[in-house]
Amino acid sequence: DGGITQSPKYLFRKEGQNVTLSCEQNLNHDAMYWYRQDPGQGLRLIYYSQIVNDFQKGDIAEGYSVSREKKESFPLTVTSAQKNPTAFYLCASRRESSNQPQHFGDGTRLSIL
């Protein structure tokens, strides 16, 4: 079945470490997105990519980095510069047509040890 796979589901990070969250899709979607979700807050956009080898900052990109070397993959690195990384991270993808919704992965919950 087609879908979006995020791994791992739970991730723990020590202070000062970088960690990378995986997002893979086999829906043949051009656009991919990373969101952060905190309790009581809506989804906030970190980075997005509309085509391979190109990506744009979202509203809260500081302390994060991404790459888009393949259409299927859009990994997110949470760097040590991100001072409050504990959150639920959601990856999404979308077919580039005006009324198409985003499809979301099951999320990764990142916690600081």
Next chain:
Amino acid sequence: GQNIDQPTEMTATEGAIVQINCTYQTSGFNGLFWYQQHAGEAPTFLSYNVLDGLEEKGRFSSFLSRSKGYSYLLLKELQMKDSASYLCAVRDQGGSYIPTFGRGTSLIVHP
């Protein structure tokens, strides 16, 4: 920028009808989405409105009034499994087609 407002929490009884409102302010409008999200899970797409009026899909319906900057999601014949967060997301006329999400409405359905 956009400003999206939804109630934080609502409660309802199994079998009843509930209406979740969403108001928005945007510099240009290009569609409104509703998603359902169970705790710790992925949001799943429920409905899309770009023209005024009511869209019906089974027990769920969504309404849009562009002149009022207003939408609602109507859930009929509520079931316990409908307990979830409901997210309203509005897209403006920028070329990226990226919606801005509201904070979500947590719906609790009780027996």
